[in-house]
Amino acid sequence: MSEEMDMEEGGTIKKFMFVNRKAPYGTIYALESLEVVLISAAFEQDVSLAFVDDGVYQLMKGINTDGIEMKSFAKTYRALEGYDIEKLYVDRESMEARGISEDDLIVDVQVVSAAEMADLMNEQDVVLSF
Amino acid sequence: MKFGILVNEGPYQHQASDSAYLFAKAALAKGHEIFRVFFYHDGVNNASRLTVPPADDRHIVNRWAALADEHKLDMVVCIAAAQRRGMMDDNESKRQGKDADNIHPSFRISGLGQLVEAGIQCDRLVVFGD
Numbered sequence: 001m002s003e004e005m006d007m008e009e010g011g012t013i014k015k016f017m018f019v020n021r022k023a024p025y026g027t028i029y030a031l032e033s034l035e036v037v038l039i040s041a042a043f044e045q046d047v048s049l050a051f052v053d054d055g056v057y058q059l060m061k062g063i064n065t066d067g068i069e070m071k072s073f074a075k076t077y078r079a080l081e082g083y084d085i086e087k088l089y090v091d092r093e094s095m096e097a098r099g100i101s102e103d104d105l106i107v108d109v110q111v112v113s114a115a116e117m118a119d120l121m122n123e124q125d126v127v128l129s130f
Numbered sequence: 131m132k133f134g135i136l137v138n139e140g141p142y143q144h145q146a147s148d149s150a151y152l153f154a155k156a157a158l159a160k161g162h163e164i165f166r167v168f169f170y171h172d173g174v175n176n177a178s179r180l181t182v183p184p185a186d187d188r189h190i191v192n193r194w195a196a197l198a199d200e201h202k203l204d205m206v207v208c209i210a211a212a213q214r215r216g217m218m219d220d221n222e223s224k225r226q227g228k229d230a231d232n233i234h235p236s237f238r239i240s241g242l243g244q245l246v247e248a249g250i251q252c253d254r255l256v257v258f259g260d
Contacts, residue, residue: 012250028163029138029260032171039242043250126249128136129257130171 014125015046020055021129025070030058034076035130044117048087048124049080050117053110056094059105077107091117134248138259140172141190142183147176150258151193158201166193166204166216166248169237171259174212175196176204195236205237206244 018037022029033082040047041069051059055127058077065072080086095101102111112120135154139146154164167177181191198205212218212233214225219239223231233239249255 014250016246016249035210036242036245037172040246040249043246044245045250086250126255127257128249128255129259130138130200 010034013044013046015048015119015123016040016126016128017048017050017124019050019121019127019129020053020058021053024058024060024063024073025068029103029130030055031073033128035074036128037080037085038076038083041080041085048070048086048089048093048120049085050089050120052091052094052117053099055093056090056098056100059088059107059109061106067106074106079101080107081083089117131157131253132165132256133157134165134245134255135167136168136245136248136259137159137173137176138171138257141181142170142173143260147173147190147194148188150256153202153256153258154203155165156164156195164190164201164203165252166244167198168248169205170242170245172215173259174207174215174217175249177207177212177234177237178232179216180210180232191234192225194231195234205213206240208245208249209210209235209239209241212239217249220246233249 018033020030020033024030037047044064063072088107089112090109092111092113135149135150137150141147158164176191176194178191183189197203217233218231219233220231232243
Protein backbone atom coordinates (compact mmCIF):
# COMPACT_ATOMS: atom_id res chain seq x y z
CA MET A 1 0.00 0.00 0.00
CA SER A 2 1.49 3.29 -1.02
CA GLU A 3 -0.99 5.60 0.67
CA GLU A 4 -0.72 6.72 4.23
CA MET A 5 -2.87 5.08 6.82
CA ASP A 6 -5.76 7.21 8.00
CA MET A 7 -6.54 7.67 11.66
CA GLU A 8 -8.21 4.83 13.47
CA GLU A 9 -11.88 5.03 14.31
CA GLY A 10 -12.93 5.11 17.95
CA GLY A 11 -13.39 1.38 18.42
CA THR A 12 -16.39 0.90 16.11
CA ILE A 13 -16.25 -2.55 14.54
CA LYS A 14 -18.57 -3.23 11.64
CA LYS A 15 -19.08 -6.29 9.52
CA PHE A 16 -17.59 -5.59 6.09
CA MET A 17 -18.10 -7.99 3.21
CA PHE A 18 -16.21 -7.66 -0.05
CA VAL A 19 -18.02 -9.38 -2.90
CA ASN A 20 -15.67 -10.38 -5.72
CA ARG A 21 -17.53 -11.09 -8.94
CA LYS A 22 -14.90 -10.61 -11.68
CA ALA A 23 -12.12 -12.77 -13.09
CA PRO A 24 -8.69 -11.79 -11.71
CA TYR A 25 -6.91 -10.33 -14.74
CA GLY A 26 -9.43 -9.26 -17.41
CA THR A 27 -10.18 -6.10 -15.42
CA ILE A 28 -8.59 -4.38 -12.45
CA TYR A 29 -11.54 -4.93 -10.06
CA ALA A 30 -10.01 -7.92 -8.26
CA LEU A 31 -6.65 -6.25 -7.62
CA GLU A 32 -8.15 -2.98 -6.42
CA SER A 33 -10.68 -4.87 -4.28
CA LEU A 34 -7.77 -6.56 -2.50
CA GLU A 35 -6.26 -3.14 -1.81
CA VAL A 36 -9.41 -2.07 0.08
CA VAL A 37 -9.58 -5.40 1.89
CA LEU A 38 -6.08 -4.91 3.28
CA ILE A 39 -6.85 -1.34 4.38
CA SER A 40 -10.05 -2.44 6.12
CA ALA A 41 -8.02 -5.00 8.04
CA ALA A 42 -5.76 -2.18 9.22
CA PHE A 43 -8.92 -0.53 10.62
CA GLU A 44 -9.56 -3.73 12.58
CA GLN A 45 -12.98 -4.34 11.08
CA ASP A 46 -14.80 -7.68 10.92
CA VAL A 47 -13.96 -8.53 7.32
CA SER A 48 -15.22 -11.34 5.12
CA LEU A 49 -14.76 -12.03 1.43
CA ALA A 50 -17.27 -13.57 -0.93
CA PHE A 51 -16.39 -15.04 -4.32
CA VAL A 52 -19.22 -15.43 -6.81
CA ASP A 53 -19.61 -15.71 -10.59
CA ASP A 54 -16.21 -15.32 -12.35
CA GLY A 55 -14.84 -14.10 -9.00
CA VAL A 56 -14.18 -17.75 -8.09
CA TYR A 57 -11.34 -17.74 -10.65
CA GLN A 58 -9.44 -15.31 -8.40
CA LEU A 59 -8.61 -18.20 -6.05
CA MET A 60 -7.46 -20.73 -8.67
CA LYS A 61 -4.20 -22.60 -8.20
CA GLY A 62 -1.53 -22.41 -10.86
CA ILE A 63 -2.26 -19.00 -12.30
CA ASN A 64 0.69 -17.85 -14.41
CA THR A 65 0.60 -14.25 -15.62
CA ASP A 66 3.97 -14.24 -17.43
CA GLY A 67 2.37 -14.18 -20.85
CA ILE A 68 0.16 -11.17 -20.18
CA GLU A 69 2.84 -9.00 -18.57
CA MET A 70 0.80 -8.43 -15.42
CA LYS A 71 1.96 -8.93 -11.87
CA SER A 72 0.34 -11.95 -10.24
CA PHE A 73 -1.35 -11.15 -6.95
CA ALA A 74 -2.49 -14.70 -6.16
CA LYS A 75 -0.14 -14.90 -3.19
CA THR A 76 -1.94 -11.97 -1.56
CA TYR A 77 -4.96 -14.23 -0.92
CA ARG A 78 -2.63 -16.58 0.98
CA ALA A 79 -1.40 -13.64 3.05
CA LEU A 80 -4.89 -12.61 4.18
CA GLU A 81 -4.69 -14.98 7.14
CA GLY A 82 -1.86 -12.86 8.50
CA TYR A 83 -4.24 -9.90 8.52
CA ASP A 84 -6.82 -11.93 10.49
CA ILE A 85 -9.00 -12.22 7.42
CA GLU A 86 -10.11 -15.83 7.55
CA LYS A 87 -13.73 -15.71 6.42
CA LEU A 88 -13.65 -16.58 2.75
CA TYR A 89 -16.92 -17.76 1.24
CA VAL A 90 -17.23 -19.23 -2.22
CA ASP A 91 -20.52 -19.68 -4.01
CA ARG A 92 -21.07 -23.37 -4.77
CA GLU A 93 -23.12 -22.85 -7.94
CA SER A 94 -20.48 -20.52 -9.39
CA MET A 95 -17.81 -23.18 -8.80
CA GLU A 96 -19.88 -25.99 -10.25
CA ALA A 97 -20.84 -23.99 -13.33
CA ARG A 98 -17.13 -23.52 -14.04
CA GLY A 99 -16.03 -27.09 -13.22
CA ILE A 100 -13.99 -25.95 -10.22
CA SER A 101 -13.65 -27.93 -6.98
CA GLU A 102 -12.24 -26.89 -3.61
CA ASP A 103 -9.00 -28.74 -4.45
CA ASP A 104 -8.39 -26.25 -7.27
CA LEU A 105 -8.22 -23.30 -4.86
CA ILE A 106 -5.08 -21.82 -3.27
CA VAL A 107 -6.65 -21.09 0.13
CA ASP A 108 -9.06 -22.74 2.55
CA VAL A 109 -12.57 -21.50 1.96
CA GLN A 110 -16.11 -22.20 3.04
CA VAL A 111 -18.22 -23.31 0.12
CA VAL A 112 -21.79 -22.08 0.56
CA SER A 113 -25.05 -22.23 -1.35
CA ALA A 114 -26.63 -19.14 -2.87
CA ALA A 115 -29.18 -19.10 -0.05
CA GLU A 116 -26.42 -19.28 2.58
CA MET A 117 -24.53 -16.52 0.79
CA ALA A 118 -27.66 -14.38 0.86
CA ASP A 119 -27.95 -14.93 4.62
CA LEU A 120 -24.29 -13.97 5.09
CA MET A 121 -24.79 -10.79 3.08
CA ASN A 122 -27.86 -9.99 5.11
CA GLU A 123 -25.78 -10.10 8.32
CA GLN A 124 -23.34 -7.45 7.08
CA ASP A 125 -23.21 -3.76 7.95
CA VAL A 126 -21.32 -2.84 4.78
CA VAL A 127 -21.25 -4.76 1.50
CA LEU A 128 -18.78 -3.64 -1.15
CA SER A 129 -19.24 -5.27 -4.51
CA PHE A 130 -16.42 -5.36 -7.03
CA MET B 131 -29.94 8.98 7.30
CA LYS B 132 -26.20 9.34 6.78
CA PHE B 133 -25.08 8.02 3.39
CA GLY B 134 -21.68 7.22 1.94
CA ILE B 135 -21.42 6.86 -1.82
CA LEU B 136 -18.85 4.85 -3.75
CA VAL B 137 -18.44 5.49 -7.49
CA ASN B 138 -16.46 2.75 -9.27
CA GLU B 139 -16.83 3.67 -12.94
CA GLY B 140 -15.67 6.55 -15.11
CA PRO B 141 -17.92 9.24 -16.60
CA TYR B 142 -19.86 8.80 -19.89
CA GLN B 143 -18.53 5.27 -20.51
CA HIS B 144 -20.81 3.95 -17.77
CA GLN B 145 -23.99 5.15 -16.08
CA ALA B 146 -22.68 4.55 -12.53
CA SER B 147 -21.56 8.13 -11.98
CA ASP B 148 -24.86 9.53 -13.33
CA SER B 149 -26.86 7.22 -11.07
CA ALA B 150 -24.70 8.10 -8.06
CA TYR B 151 -25.14 11.82 -8.75
CA LEU B 152 -28.92 11.53 -9.11
CA PHE B 153 -29.08 9.42 -5.95
CA ALA B 154 -27.02 11.98 -4.02
CA LYS B 155 -29.18 14.85 -5.27
CA ALA B 156 -32.40 13.02 -4.35
CA ALA B 157 -31.08 12.06 -0.92
CA LEU B 158 -30.04 15.64 -0.16
CA ALA B 159 -33.42 16.93 -1.36
CA LYS B 160 -35.08 14.58 1.14
CA GLY B 161 -32.95 16.02 3.94
CA HIS B 162 -30.46 13.14 4.23
CA GLU B 163 -26.77 13.66 4.85
CA ILE B 164 -24.03 12.65 2.42
CA PHE B 165 -20.98 11.95 4.56
CA ARG B 166 -18.64 11.40 1.65
CA VAL B 167 -18.50 10.52 -2.05
CA PHE B 168 -15.54 8.26 -2.76
CA PHE B 169 -14.23 7.69 -6.29
CA TYR B 170 -12.43 4.42 -6.93
CA HIS B 171 -11.33 2.27 -9.90
CA ASP B 172 -12.02 4.21 -13.13
CA GLY B 173 -14.36 6.36 -11.03
CA VAL B 174 -11.34 8.60 -10.35
CA ASN B 175 -11.79 9.96 -13.88
CA ASN B 176 -14.92 11.77 -12.69
CA ALA B 177 -12.58 14.29 -11.07
CA SER B 178 -10.76 15.49 -14.21
CA ARG B 179 -11.02 19.26 -14.56
CA LEU B 180 -10.01 18.88 -18.22
CA THR B 181 -13.23 17.06 -19.16
CA VAL B 182 -14.93 18.67 -22.18
CA PRO B 183 -18.19 16.98 -23.20
CA PRO B 184 -20.22 18.20 -26.22
CA ALA B 185 -22.08 21.43 -25.39
CA ASP B 186 -25.52 19.79 -25.52
CA ASP B 187 -24.59 17.03 -23.08
CA ARG B 188 -24.49 16.99 -19.28
CA HIS B 189 -21.13 17.97 -17.76
CA ILE B 190 -20.60 15.17 -15.27
CA VAL B 191 -17.54 16.65 -13.55
CA ASN B 192 -18.92 20.16 -13.18
CA ARG B 193 -22.26 18.76 -12.08
CA TRP B 194 -20.60 16.87 -9.20
CA ALA B 195 -18.57 19.97 -8.35
CA ALA B 196 -21.67 22.20 -8.26
CA LEU B 197 -23.52 19.76 -6.01
CA ALA B 198 -20.50 19.50 -3.74
CA ASP B 199 -20.07 23.26 -3.52
CA GLU B 200 -23.76 23.79 -2.77
CA HIS B 201 -23.93 21.12 -0.05
CA LYS B 202 -20.32 21.18 1.17
CA LEU B 203 -19.86 17.56 0.07
CA ASP B 204 -16.60 15.78 0.78
CA MET B 205 -15.57 14.26 -2.57
CA VAL B 206 -12.51 12.04 -2.31
CA VAL B 207 -10.48 10.49 -5.11
CA CYS B 208 -8.46 7.37 -4.24
CA ILE B 209 -4.80 8.28 -4.59
CA ALA B 210 -3.58 4.81 -5.59
CA ALA B 211 -6.27 4.40 -8.26
CA ALA B 212 -5.68 7.99 -9.44
CA GLN B 213 -1.90 7.63 -9.72
CA ARG B 214 -2.02 4.60 -11.95
CA ARG B 215 -4.51 6.40 -14.22
CA GLY B 216 -2.58 9.66 -14.53
CA MET B 217 -4.86 11.70 -12.30
CA MET B 218 -3.13 14.08 -9.90
CA ASP B 219 -3.57 17.32 -8.05
CA ASP B 220 -1.03 20.14 -7.85
CA ASN B 221 0.78 18.77 -4.77
CA GLU B 222 1.02 15.25 -6.12
CA SER B 223 2.15 16.55 -9.50
CA LYS B 224 5.05 18.42 -7.91
CA ARG B 225 5.93 15.43 -5.74
CA GLN B 226 6.03 13.15 -8.79
CA GLY B 227 7.98 15.68 -10.87
CA LYS B 228 5.19 16.03 -13.45
CA ASP B 229 4.47 19.15 -15.48
CA ALA B 230 0.68 19.24 -15.06
CA ASP B 231 -2.21 18.44 -12.76
CA ASN B 232 -5.80 17.64 -13.61
CA ILE B 233 -7.92 17.18 -10.48
CA HIS B 234 -10.87 19.58 -10.22
CA PRO B 235 -10.56 21.74 -7.05
CA SER B 236 -13.92 20.49 -5.70
CA PHE B 237 -12.35 17.05 -5.27
CA ARG B 238 -9.51 16.03 -2.97
CA ILE B 239 -7.06 13.15 -3.16
CA SER B 240 -6.67 10.78 -0.25
CA GLY B 241 -6.24 7.14 0.73
CA LEU B 242 -8.53 4.12 0.83
CA GLY B 243 -8.86 4.58 4.57
CA GLN B 244 -11.35 7.32 3.72
CA LEU B 245 -13.58 4.71 2.08
CA VAL B 246 -13.36 2.34 5.03
CA GLU B 247 -14.06 5.26 7.37
CA ALA B 248 -17.19 6.08 5.33
CA GLY B 249 -18.30 2.46 5.77
CA ILE B 250 -17.82 2.75 9.52
CA GLN B 251 -19.41 6.18 9.94
CA CYS B 252 -22.40 5.95 7.60
CA ASP B 253 -25.75 4.27 8.10
CA ARG B 254 -25.52 3.07 4.51
CA LEU B 255 -22.67 2.84 2.03
CA VAL B 256 -24.14 2.72 -1.48
CA VAL B 257 -21.96 1.30 -4.26
CA PHE B 258 -22.37 2.44 -7.86
CA GLY B 259 -20.45 0.28 -10.32
CA ASP B 260 -20.55 -2.39 -12.97
